[in-house]
Amino acid sequence: MSDNGFEPQITAFMCIYCGYMAADTAGALRIPYPANVKLVKLPCTGKTDPRYILQAFEEGADGVYVVACPVGNCHHVRGNERGYARVQRTKKLLDAIGLGGERLEMFFMSGGQGQAFADAAKEMTERIRSLGPSPIKERVNELTG
Amino acid sequence: MIIGEQKPLEEIKELIGDARKVLVAGCGTCVAVCSAGGEREAQILASALRLAFQVDGNSREVTEATVQRQCEWEYIDPLAEQVAESDVVVSLACGIGVQTLVERFPEAWIVPGLNTTFLGMPQEQGIWVERCQACGQCILGVTAGICPIARCSKQLLNGPCGGSHDGKCEVNPDIECAWHLIYERLRKLGKLELMLRFQPAKDWSVSRDGGPRRIVREDLRVLPET
């Protein structure tokens, strides 16, 4: 499978505070970021749940990442740290599944950091592009011809 | 409560073997509270299995269902149909739940998804600790409410061994020396004389060593034993 022309599908979970504001800032400042990122809002990244992450992969995501407030600056005090711990656990689970934990990442940024948001989207897009499509999607494609 | 820990995915896959239709059965009581086998964990495991089988190029049908308690007939009866339709049931209940399913559904192939680990409590969010070994003859009344059977690495009954150091057990600095705790608590409560008492050899016949145990409460029985 060649990387050329592969547009990864990426799901980004973000809190409605810094995470979503950073996305907003990127938009307002017209900082371009890859369009293949599906944004899903969480009340707080403390709500990050392995169930949601796995569901995204089941529905065909090639990569997933979570955007949270900077550590120490969570609107729910330590929600982002809890989210981080769950992301770490889910990475292990993805390794065990055979999808690879590197398809999942977490980023911390404040609401004003539009550039950081765009960078994260770019970084994940590039990482997943080099990893190739999720084997799940390949299987689904195989099955559906 | 009963504390368990999920088996590694690889082991669960091995237990599933070639089965095509997999039912992951969660339990909503102890193992849900310790985040090992409740509804959430059942959903996660089902999802993980579906993904893993797809990655292997060998998709299976993996569904999941959680009941309030897997260790009582009434609660598991509603699973009958789903169990009957499955080639294998991965139970995320403790070993008791697994066996309750086995007894209720003798035709079904049922495997454990958890390692049932101990009887304990959450010490803090994310940390569970052992507190009781169900020894059948509780001695907490003379040990200041701290169990040396479950919490002393050598199950000593007459005070701390020579390895007790700074309140920690010789086995591992993460383990509090149960006898140090007992000593301190008795001292603070002015009851150290309890520790001076010689504790005779324990009657292990009422513990697991006496064979599988059973309690019969005639006052509660509906049908007399035949």
Place this chain on the structure above:
Amino acid sequence: MSEANGYKSGSRLEKLLRAGHFVVTGELGPPQSADGEVICQKARLLKGKCDAVNITDNQTAIVRLSSIGSGIICLQEGVEPIVQMTCRDRNRLAMQSDLLAAYALGVRNLLCLTGDHQSFGNHPTAKNVHDLDSLQLIHMMAKMRDEKVFQCGDPIKGAEPRFFIGAAANPFADPFDWRPYRLLKKVEAGADFIQTQLIYNVEKFAEYMRRVRELGLHERVYILAGVGPLKTPGMARYMRDKVPGMEVPDALVERMEAAGRDIPKEDKEARNAAWREEGIKITVELIEQLRQIEGVAGIHIMSIEWEEGVGLIAERAGLLPRPTVGELEDR
């Protein structure tokens, strides 16, 4: 006849203690093999240098030739064994039956121990037993001897095992305040003699003994103070920093370090010799100090994997020659 003269076991150790001798015991670690010759050799090194020799029971939870088996070999070499038995590996049935056999084969001294946890040894996945704890083991053996009953209460119809019953004490383990009371419990359970953990901190041990005397225990049990030569500065540091319930004062660590300082690293042999010499010197000094403490009835020299050390130390401490049983019976 042991019962005559009111001896409990009639062992040489018991007789010497009763006669008021300052006794010396040594220690022998059985091999991790079926090689009985190793035991013979070690026994020969210890013979005449001490009054009785502890035989360790799967020490540090590593499988070794059994303490009872090794004890029998010692007897054949003319060395009196103190057979150690831990609660880790046997339940009450196995303990009683093995000790009946040990007695039948001539063993007379027994040291009752809890045992190191199996996680320290070479079979960490083993199931441990701890059916009895060390106090209950002492109690069981005292009742077998004095009341002629098995642990369950059934009478022993034939000969009962009459051991001189020992127990260990670690004055440096925590909680410090509890330790004299633990000794009291062991004495009340039936211990006849006590061997302590290695002592390097004499001051703390003296305080422990003061409390032991306050409880009157020095008159109810023979207390043998445990010593052992430091072999290298590394070993001294390790014991100071890493071994729970062991106290090695900095001054002793420094002495060990100083001993090899002027010898070039390349001259390993000379350095080792200097360290060992210092280790022996320290041990001899410790023995001299410990002898002064009221209630210390003897010395237990633990010279692990250096059996020659026992003789060297006993010699330098003026503890040789050891009295012979013949002498004893002439008294």
